Amino acid sequence: MGLLDRLRDLVKKPNLPGLTVDTPGVEVVAEAFDPAEADSSVLARSPAWVAEAPAILRHHLKLPPEKVAEATSILAQDGWELREQGPDGGFTLTHAVRVQTLDALHCAQERSRMAGLAQRLGGDSLGWDALQPSGAST
Numbered sequence: 001m002g003l004l005d006r007l008r009d010l011v012k013k014p015n016l017p018g019l020t021v022d023t024p025g026v027e028v029v030a031e032a033f034d035p036a037e038a039d040s041s042v043l044a045r046s047p048a049w050v051a052e053a054p055a056i057l058r059h060h061l062k063l064p065p066e067k068v069a070e071a072t073s074i075l076a077q078d079g080w081e082l083r084e085q086g087p088d089g090g091f092t093l094t095h096a097v098r099v100q101t102l103d104a105l106h107c108a109q110e111r112s113r114m115a116g117l118a119q120r121l122g123g124d125s126l127g128w129d130a131l132q133p134s135g136a137s138t
Helices: 003-012 040-043 065-076 104-119
Strands: 026-032 054-063 081-088 093-100 123-134
Touching: 003 104, 026 040, 054 065, 054 104, 065 081, 065 104, 093 123, 104 123
Parallel strands: none
Antiparallel strands: 026 123, 054 093, 054 123, 081 093
């Protein structure tokens, strides 16, 4: 493993102890399903969101079933896990999830990335939400 590979791994997997995408007892602290609303506004109007604490960022994607494996592979390169939620007509509803510290810039970048990915694969990005444990000052 070369130096660049190690650096990529550090960037992809930030050290955010204590919270995983499977942590029980988390609650939605911010959500953005209106593409016209800025991510900074979403976070500003979210009193339960703790800016300094890690959060589970969850993007809601609607993908053609035959493209789910491809999306899984693409997203895994940056530390995202794609989880199937169930069928929706001719599509599959999925959640792309990752633990990270949230800020408006990174939320906007990831929203744009998810929208582009979904569009390339013939699907749609429905929006995102963020989850943190109750009283997330960990």
